[in-house]
Amino acid sequence: xxxxxxxxxxxxxxxxxxxxxxxxxxxxxxxxxxxxxxxxxxxxxxxxxxxxxxxxxxxxxxxxxxxxxxxxxxxxxxxxxxxxxxxxxxxxxxxxxxxxxxxxxxxxxxxxxxxxxxxxxxxxxxxxxxxxxxxxxxxxxxxxxxxxxxxxxxxxxxxxxxxxxxxxxxxxxxxxxxxxxxxxxxxxxxxxxxxxxxxxxxxxxxxxxxxxxxxxxxxxxxxxxxxxxxxxxxxxxxxxxxxxxxxxxxxxxxxxxxxxxxxxxxxxxxxxxxxxxxxxxxxxxxxxxxxxxxxxxxxxxxxxxxxxxxxxxxxxxxxxxxxxxxxxxxxxxxxxxxxxxxxxxxxxxxxxxxxxxxxxxxxxxxxxxxxxxxxxxxxxxxxxxxxxxxxxxxxxxxxxxxxxxxxxxxxxxxxxxxxxxxxxxxxxxxxxxxxxxxxxxxxxxxxxxxxxxxxxxxxxxxxxxxxxxxxxxxxxxxxxxxxxxxxxxxxxxxxxxxxxxxxxxxxxxxxxxxxxxxxxxxxxxxxxxxxxxxxxxxxxxxxxxxxxxxxxxxxxxxxxxxxxxxxxxxxx
Numbered sequence: 305x306x307x308x309x310x311x312x313x314x315x316x317x318x319x320x321x322x323x324x325x326x327x328x329x330x331x332x333x334x335x336x337x338x339x340x341x342x343x344x345x346x347x348x349x350x351x352x353x354x355x356x357x358x359x360x361x362x363x364x365x366x367x368x369x370x371x372x373x374x375x376x377x378x379x380x381x382x383x384x385x386x387x388x389x390x391x392x393x394x395x396x397x398x399x400x401x402x403x404x405x406x407x408x409x410x411x412x413x414x415x416x417x418x419x420x421x422x423x424x425x426x427x428x429x430x431x432x433x434x435x436x437x438x439x440x441x442x443x444x445x446x447x448x449x450x451x452x453x454x455x456x457x458x459x460x461x462x463x464x465x466x467x468x469x470x471x472x473x474x475x476x477x478x479x480x481x482x483x484x485x486x487x488x489x490x491x492x493x494x495x496x497x498x499x500x501x502x503x504x505x506x507x508x509x510x511x512x513x514x515x516x517x518x519x520x521x522x523x524x525x526x527x528x529x530x531x532x533x534x535x536x537x538x539x540x541x542x543x544x545x546x547x548x549x550x551x552x553x554x555x556x557x558x559x560x561x562x563x564x565x566x567x568x569x570x571x572x573x574x575x576x577x578x579x580x581x582x583x584x585x586x587x588x589x590x591x592x593x594x595x596x597x598x599x600x601x602x603x604x605x606x607x608x609x610x611x612x613x614x615x616x617x618x619x620x621x622x623x624x625x626x627x628x629x630x631x632x633x634x635x636x637x638x639x640x641x642x643x644x645x646x647x648x649x650x651x652x653x654x655x656x657x658x659x660x661x662x663x664x665x666x667x668x669x670x671x672x673x674x675x676x677x678x679x680x681x682x683x684x685x686x687x688x689x690x691x692x693x694x695x696x697x698x699x700x701x702x703x704x705x706x707x708x709x710x711x712x713x714x715x716x717x718x719x720x721x722x723x724x725x726x727x728x729x730x731x732x733x734x735x736x737x738x739x740x741x742x743x744x745x746x747x748x749x750x751x752x753x754x755x756x757x758x759x760x761x762x763x764x765x766x767x768x769x770x771x772x773x774x775x776x777x778x779x780x781x782x783x784x785x786x787x788x789x790x791x792x793x794x795x796x797x798x799x800x801x802x803x804x805x806x807x808x809x810x811x812x813x814x815x816x817x818x819x820x821x822x823x824x825x826x827x828x829x830x831x832x833x834x835x836x837x838x839x840x841x842x843x844x845x846x847x848x849x850x851x852x853x854x855x856x857x858x859x860x861x862x863x864x865x866x867x868x869x870x871x872x873x874x875x876x
Contacts, residue, residue, distance in 0.1 A: 365393035366866050369627055369647040370607070371615050371661070373400035374407020375426075375848045376838035377653030378598035379435060379855030381605040387863040396607035397645065399629055401614040405602060406595030407654065408804060409848060414685065414758060415738050415798050421593050422729065422758065424681060424802055426848045428587040429594070432506065433849035434513065435856060436597055443600040446591040463704030464560045467712040467721050469696060471556045473704060487557075494553035498582060501547050505579040508532055509845070512853065519860040523816040523844050535575035536844065537812045543575030558582065560708035564725040566807055566846070567677045567764060569711060574812045580845055594848065613643070618650060618835075619664040620823050625650050625835070649834040649862055652821070653855060656839065658805065665824040667835075671817035674843055679806040680763045684772060684799040685732060685756040691777035703777075722771065723763040732758045734797065756797050766803070772796060807846040816840045819858065836862065 368384060370377045381396050388394050404410055406425075414420035429436045440447055460476040472490070474483050487495050508530045511517050520526040527533045535543060540562060544554045559570040561581035566573055590596050602609055612632045619626045624646045631641040652659070656671050690703045697703070705728040709721050734756055761767060778795050817840030822833050838854040 361389065361391040365395060366649065366862075367395045367647045368397070368649045368651065368862065369625070369645070370396065370398045370651045370653050371659070372407065372652070372654030372838075373398050373402075373405045373598065373602060373609065373611075374654060375409065375598055375851035376855040377407075377651070378405065378601040379852040380651050380653055380838065380859050381607040381855075382439070382601035383856040383859035384862065385605040385607075387860055389867075392863075392866075396605055397647070398602055398607050398609045399613050399615050399627070400609070400611050401632065403612050404595065405599045405609070405611075406593070407598075408806065409594045409598065411593035411595065412683065412800050412802075414683070414732055414800075415735055417735050420732055422683060422760070423589065423593065424683070424800075425804060425806075426594060428584070428589050429848055430584055430588070431586045432510065432583065433847070433852075435852040436594075436849055439597045439601060440590060443597070443604070445596055445600070447588050448591050449586075449588050459702065460706070461702060461704040462706050462708070463695075464556055464708050464710055465695060466710050470704070471710065475702075491553040491557070492550060494548075494550040495557070497547060497549050498544065498553065498558065501544075501549070502579045502582040505532070505535055505576065506583050509576070512857075519857045519864070521819060521861065523819070523840055524814065527816075527844070532576060533814055535579065537814050538575045539571050539812055540573050540575050540578030541570040543578060544570075556710055559710045563710065564708050564762065566810060567679055567724050567762065568810060573810045577810045577845060580847065615659070615661050617662045617664065620833070623831075624648065649836070651836045651838065651855075651858055651862070653838045655805075655842070656837065663823060668822045668824050669818065670821070671837060671840060674808045674817075676805040676808050678764070679804045680766050681802045681804065682761040682763065682767050682772070682799065683759070683801075684761075685734075685758050685797045686776055686795055687756050687797065688776040688778045688795055689757065690726070690728065690775055693777075694775045722765070722767065723761050725762045726775070727760045729758040729760055731755045738797075766801065769796065769799070772799075808843050810843065810846070813843060816843055819854075819861070834862070834865075 370380050377398055377400075381398055384394060384396060408425040410424050411421040412424045414422055431437060439445075462472075462474045463470045464472040474486075484495075509532065511530055512520060512526060517526055517529065524533070527536060538546070540558065541551075541554060544558065545551065549558075554570055558578060558581070561584070562568055562570055562573050562578055565581045565584075566577060570578065610629070610631075613629050614632055615627055615629045617626075617628045619628070625648070626644055626646050627650070628642060628644045631643065633640060652661075655674070655676070657673050690707075692699055692701045692703055695703070695707075707726040709724055712721070732755075761772075773795055776795055817837060819837060819840060820832065821835040821837050823835065836858045838851065838858055841850050841854040844850070
């Protein structure tokens with residue numbers, strides 16, 4: 305029980321200006337807590353596992369080819385198996401041109417050490433990502449909350465940098481109450497309005513998981529039914545302004561979220577994806593890599609997985625689809641093998657524009673070309689922290705451990721920011737034999753051989769090593785011979801770079817690629833083609849979860865149609 309209140313003396317009844325400010329911040333903080341944590345929660349979808357039991361057993365075996373073993377493809381395989389009836393005879397084959405499962409969700413081993421995996425692509429999911437959370441639970445995968453990769457001693461500080469100064473900082477050493485109060489003091493009630501707008505918008509989207517909207521045959525028509533088209537046809541900036549959110553909060557906070565998540569500014573990205581960026585509370589990941597969700601989905605489905613296998617052609621003949629694929633080899637001296645198999649249904653579970661697949665006959669209405677963001681990911685380790693001087697701060701200041709960015713005050717400089725975000729993921733142990741000879745312990749305040757910082761940078765262009773070094777707090781005037789001894793001639797002990805076609809550019813739009821594709825049918829053939837496409841959802845919302853939702857949606861459409869077209873014997 306709280307202690308009884310104490311009453312001020314008569315002299316203290318008239319608070320000082322400083323005290324009035326503190327009281328106001330306290331009141332705003334209390335209001336924020338009420339609004340943030342006690343409004344109605346985002347509606348949760350009904351968890352779907354199986355189609356309704358219809359006592360229908362098709363006599364024929366359904367042969368399905370899924371092209372792509374990322375979130376959409378793995379989910380399509382998993383839910384095909386979940387939705388089918390026990391008596392259904394189903395063969396699933398998953399083609400993947402890479403040598404791993406997971407698509408844009410994959411890891412790289414720091415120092416080449418398999419005990420130190422770090423996410424190279426899609427890094428987190430959140431509690432409302434029901435497909436991923438449910439799969440992680442079902443497969444008993446170890447989940448860790450968003451945070452540091454490994455050993456960490458410093459206070460976590462978030463900073464938003466505009467190229468000249470930090471426009472906002474927040475420390476986990478301060479209470480949540482105080483952080484919210486500071487947010488409201490600077491931005492008024494815009495944070496509250498944004499939070500409630502996000503919950504309404506995401507709540508509408510989550511209805512896509514359940515009847516009567518699930519399964520959906522058209523993204524655009526479903527968006528209209530759920531009153532979401534207004535969010536996809538406006539920029540995030542206009543959508544926020546129309547809902548009473550100030551431009552300053554949008555510029556400083558919301559735009560920092562759109563830039564780190566989608567490398568796009570608030571006046572470029574549509575309102576729905578903007579709201580998704582603000583729904584990141586409770587971020588989590590799978591220890592060892594999120595790809596394990598999709599690997600387990602494929603294994604659980606019983607599908608045949610063909611890695612290093614690139615589909616080259618899909619030919620329709622007598623209602624069936626012949627796939628010709630090439631087995632890729634890393635050895636140029638090794639012969640390239642080709643395979644050909646026939647299927648009843650094709651699920652294209654990756655962006656068609658990157659696949660180089662030829663169709664015969666050609667698709668009558670292929671998915672439109674969608675520009676994708678070219679994102680550069682740089683992972684590196686160093687014994688040094690980030691330098692305050694690199695961010696116009698005094699020496700000795702506690703540097704943010706996560707730096708997001710917004711555009712500079714002068715919009716003409718908005719394209720000069722060399723990075724979208726920098727994250728200090730924590731300290732990692734350096735393998736004993738990584739340095740040859742092993743570097744000695746040192747006492748210059750920079751760390752030791754067995755404890756280096758791991759950093760992750762998202763940037764629109766590749767970063768030079770000299771630029772990366774300029775971000776670190778070490779004596780740049782010290783002779784290189786010193787670094788020869790300690791860190792192999794560089795203050796960066798390990799580095800890995802990757803360029804992704806990471807996600808689409810997401811301008812306002814009202815149309816999305818068809819879920820079902822059509823080939824130029826021969827005259828004697830009738831009926832719709834059984835070629836399904838999942839990547840249209842990426843222009844609507846581009847996340848691991850929404851790709852999984854589309855894989856699940858297509859799986860349900862396939863199974864429903866299979867049962868309708870093949871009434872079978874009746875009883876299961």
